Amino acid sequence: MKVGIIYFSKRGREEAERICNAVKEEGEECFPIDAKTILLYAGEDDAAAFSQENGLRSFDSLVFLPEEEYFEFAYMIIKIVYDYTVTSIPCEKFRLFFNRALIQRFLASHKLSVRKVYAFSEATAANFVLKELKLPVILQFPDGRRIPIKSEDTFTELISGIKRDTVITAEKPLKPEFLVWTLVIGDEVIACEKKGESISPFNTPSEIIEKSLKVSSLLSTFFCQVNFIPYRNSFLVNEVRLFPDFALFEKITGKNVYKILASSIISKAKERKKEMIKRSISQSINGIKRWLLEIGIIGPRREKI
């Protein structure tokens, strides 16, 4: 099996290398792929993605470590490959990420409770939100930044400086005594607790395990990080991240996160590959065309890239 780990930043590269080493230890091939080396192609004979002359669809599985800045590019890669290669997240679910309003609503529609959320993109609308919610509020930006606002002045100042078409969400802040972060990999849930500045392993109650697994399965993702916030004798899903802080979980809990990750990637890839083969047989004419494109008989590689 050939696995590719696609990364977009320095932290991404470090994590990709660690994951690759762990996958190799399981006896499979694995390559870190810098998104900057990826060439996307669209033409009459379909679309394709390459990294250093290798068709990305030739990988059995592609794992994404996406970041907000390159969201659109990552989306385009997934869109191109996902019918033919097992990706760590399907195309339509990937769209929900880096978009707090969409993902919170998605979770709510599957009976995972959320609090009231407002979303807006311009100062004129922000004032309405402020009137409804009243200070203090907590604002969240697409890149995950969260800013508590206590005075009207800081609010106005912050809002007037935002880039156009940035979707901001506003909620009432909670003052929890602690937070729980879980790393979900397949059926495994690894939890940490954050109290003030200190982070420690967390003895996970079944509610958190169930909710973590539910989130991960609703999003059909290989892995994710779920951040919980205690609220009224229960836990709310406050955030879901597609690129978890693997190194942190390993450091805090002492669990061999990368080994768990590697075997999960391999088994998920195998399982989904089976479903895919069934699908591609039913689309065989296009399948053959795509294969010809991948190996360079038609399309851009015929022109020797």
Add this chain to the structure above:
Amino acid sequence: MKLALLGPEERRYSELRLLKEAKKVFETVTYFPISKLVLEFDEKEVKILYRGKNILEYDALLPRIPKSYMKFGYLLLCFAREQKIPIPISPESVLYTHNKFLTLIALAQANVPIPKTYLSLKRATLEKILENIKYPVVLKLLYGCAGKGVMFADSKQSAISIMDMLEAFKQPVFVEEFIKNPGEDIRAFVIGEELVACMKRKAKKGERRANIAAGGVGEKYEAGDEERDLALRAAKALGMKVAAVDILPGKKKYVIEVNVYPGLKGIENATGINVARKIVEKVYELATSV
């Protein structure tokens, strides 16, 4: 029947035309500036508010979403779709059509002919392509419109200097095969399953871009079967019941772009067809057939 028309704060020709025609078809028509809208939701309900008024109580929604409101507009349409409000375009089409490469991926996957196009984050990744491609080539801003951000390079050297600039501005590098054409393109306006209006745009002298905003002139054009077929398939591939499809003419025809926020002035003036009315009637039909 109540129609909510969503668009930029400043209403121009197209928005005014749609408003005028909509008032003849719907009992109530309200124009909502996207920038002033607020989304509110919890587990139980979803609202899109404008000064306390909930847009989701309208019978249909006609969005005009420019690039500058792409993300927020997409979000609003997702929520409206969840509430089953009739909308003539899919929320995804807002994201797909403003992003020129994503448009091409969708078209390629639907087997609609498009020029060969390459995209990467870095110029270096495209270097080998530059050696083998035919010149001139077309370079585009991923999110350009109205001809702005479309550039032509007659040699590898000039392509490289444009790419360097794109990279310096942190823009992805977009390179497209140049399709030989007599300085013209075809703008085909699709509503539902019909091509309702079509014009040919001729670039002004010394200009390769046929956009009206770049000085091009539009004239009525009788679309052939092939052009009609391409336009309908392109609109369908993107989930749009209202779309303006740009086609490059020639022996072989290519779709180069699909517009979710097309201007109506050029097409109405060139063809004399009341496109605004036809759009509104389509939306009315969607609203009354649920």
